[in-house]
Amino acid sequence: MSTLPEILSNLRQELLDKQTKQSAWNIIEEYFNFFGLEDVHNELWLLTAATLTNDELQPSQNGKDRQNLIFFFEYTKMFFEAAHLLNNKHKKEYPLTPDSYRDHKSQENLLL
Numbered sequence: 157m158s159t160l161p162e163i164l165s166n167l168r169q170e171l172l173d174k175q176t177k178q179s180a181w182n183i184i185e186e187y188f189n190f191f192g193l194e195d196v197h198n199e200l201w202l203l204t205a206a207t208l209t210n211d212e213l214q215p216s217q218n219g220k221d222r223q224n225l226i227f228f229f230e231y232t233k234m235f236f237e238a239a240h241l242l243n244n245k246h247k248k249e250y251p252l253t254p255d256s257y258r259d260h261k262s263q264e265n266l267l268l
Contacts, residue, residue, distance in 0.1 A: 184243050193240045197233055204229040 158165060167186060171179040191199075208222055 181243075181246055184239055185247070188240060188243045193236065196236045196240075200229060200232060200236075 160168070164186065167179070167183050171183060204225060207225060
């Protein structure tokens with residue numbers, strides 16, 4: 157089951173079917189159009205902090221698991237920083253044309 161809107165489900169299906177660089181870039185670009193890098197950091201930290209401070213969850217019961225979660229947080233944050241940088245460079249190298257901009261805006265409206 158997925159909660160993704162149709163346009164994002166279509167992007168995912170395109171990635172699974174075609175497995176091209178462009179299908180991957182489409183998802184990365186759409187992700188960073190929806191979430192800013194600071195948003196990603198904040199949400200990732202909220203998930204991590206909630207897990208670490210919730211005594212009811214098993215992963216927070218021992219030091220090794222807490223250490224692994226913090227490592228995951230830091231490494232994932234680093235990954236998103238790298239993906240954000242690549243996305244910004246990609247947008248500069250391949251700017252939207254008027255036609256692709258109109259298509260992109262119509263897709264954005266489907267997300268709202």
